[in-house]
Amino acid sequence: MNGVHDMGGMDGFGKVEPEPNEPMFHEEWESRVLAMVRAMGAAGAFNIDTSRFYRETLPPHVYLSSSYYKKWFLGLEEMLIEKGYLSREEVAAGHAMQPGKALKHGKFDLANVERVMVRGKFARPAPAPAKFKIGDRVRAKNIHPTTHTRLPRYVRGHVGVVELNHGCHVFPDSAAMELGENPQWLYTVVFDGNDLWGADGDPTLKVSIDAFEPYLDPA
Amino acid sequence: MSQNHDHHHHHDHDHSELSETELRVRALETILTEKGYVEPAALDAIIQAYETKIGPHNGARVVAKAWTDPAFKQALLEDGSKAIGTLGHVSRVGDHLVVVENTPARHNMVVCTLCSCYPWEMLGLPPVWYKAAPYRSRAVKDPRGVLADFGVGLPKDMEIRVWDSTAETRFLVLPMRPEGTEGWSEEQLAELVTRDSMIGTGFPSKPGAPS
Numbered sequence: 001m002n003g004v005h006d007m008g009g010m011d012g013f014g015k016v017e018p019e020p021n022e023p024m025f026h027e028e029w030e031s032r033v034l035a036m037v038r039a040m041g042a043a044g045a046f047n048i049d050t051s052r053f054y055r056e057t058l059p060p061h062v063y064l065s066s067s068y069y070k071k072w073f074l075g076l077e078e079m080l081i082e083k084g085y086l087s088r089e090e091v092a093a094g095h096a097m098q099p100g101k102a103l104k105h106g107k108f109d110l111a112n113v114e115r116v117m118v119r120g121k122f123a124r125p126a127p128a129p130a131k132f133k134i135g136d137r138v139r140a141k142n143i144h145p146t147t148h149t150r151l152p153r154y155v156r157g158h159v160g161v162v163e164l165n166h167g168c169h170v171f172p173d174s175a176a177m178e179l180g181e182n183p184q185w186l187y188t189v190v191f192d193g194n195d196l197w198g199a200d201g202d203p204t205l206k207v208s209i210d211a212f213e214p215y216l217d218p219a
Numbered sequence: 220m221s222q223n224h225d226h227h228h229h230h231d232h233d234h235s236e237l238s239e240t241e242l243r244v245r246a247l248e249t250i251l252t253e254k255g256y257v258e259p260a261a262l263d264a265i266i267q268a269y270e271t272k273i274g275p276h277n278g279a280r281v282v283a284k285a286w287t288d289p290a291f292k293q294a295l296l297e298d299g300s301k302a303i304g305t306l307g308h309v310s311r312v313g314d315h316l317v318v319v320e321n322t323p324a325r326h327n328m329v330v331c332t333l334c335s336c337y338p339w340e341m342l343g344l345p346p347v348w349y350k351a352a353p354y355r356s357r358a359v360k361d362p363r364g365v366l367a368d369f370g371v372g373l374p375k376d377m378e379i380r381v382w383d384s385t386a387e388t389r390f391l392v393l394p395m396r397p398e399g400t401e402g403w404s405e406e407q408l409a410e411l412v413t414r415d416s417m418i419g420t421g422f423p424s425k426p427g428a429p430s
Binding site for chain 1 (some may be wrong): 221239241243244245246247248249250251252254256257258260261262263264265268269270272273277288306314315317323332333334335339343344346347348350351352353354355357358359360361362365368371375376377378379380381382383384385386387388410416420
């Protein structure tokens, strides 16, 4: 979706502000939000693409004015309500009022912690041969889906070169909408900075994205 | 910061925005616990793991090994996940880590313009600036301007390559080994490797400089 989360190339957000010796969490509640998101995801309540979609569908003014973990919290709460894991009444009351819904992988307890600390695997067997090979010129499609996509706006319509082939991976555009994993070939495609940003762009710049095959046409 | 997106929750003006958030987060944990979805001790264990086990020291060890062991470096650049998988002490990495090497001709920098994708297993949780709008918006368009915000300057003719992390692939920058470290051990070298140098927004510390 063309949301405010798709920030690449936008102007006006000001300077980057590095924070010397920043703490891991600025508030204790941030750590609880992180842990709840990891736990409920590992328990099977949602996948990573769905959780990203809920964050990016927050109203733009909320997205832009909320801290990072606040966005995680708001996305988590709304997602769990919409998926029937809790109700608005329970959220308002601050307590459970009905029994829980069954989780795909069961309750998240101590025995599950090690599993969540190892990064998930997204590679899948190839359903078809790859359309592109390393060195091919490809054009990022000019598409504007209203649902989740990982094709950022700033490359759409531009021509780049396939540089790496990562094999087939879960396709976020499908997974986010719970339409199945629909594995697709995934490539690193590199673009010239001047192509993306025009003649005033940095001539020494190259930018790459990781692009799923359905995002690309031959060029 | 007073906007509140969910309409069922009544804004209480007696509380600061932050304390209201804290109350809401606690309420959610209570509900998840009462409904039998999560065990609070398991949440504690996740947090503790991030606070104690996972952090930039993992990445620093990998970089230092690459600086001292040419065969490992080659394996790392060919297949980051596989090479790191051979190191018993750093084993949490998934199967999609790509290591990109800085050279005198090219500087690499990593961003996630769409959200906050980051190699957690190697670097820990990302800093606030990495997840914030100024970095996400500018890194792909004006990386030299962003580097200037970090006090980092590059030679004018050096290529700058920005890797936008838009899938589950994660990128780790292999910075150049600092001069004056001939004969140093892996452990000594790892001390020079900063988190920012592995994102591409900084360089390793110089030998002898306070870290």
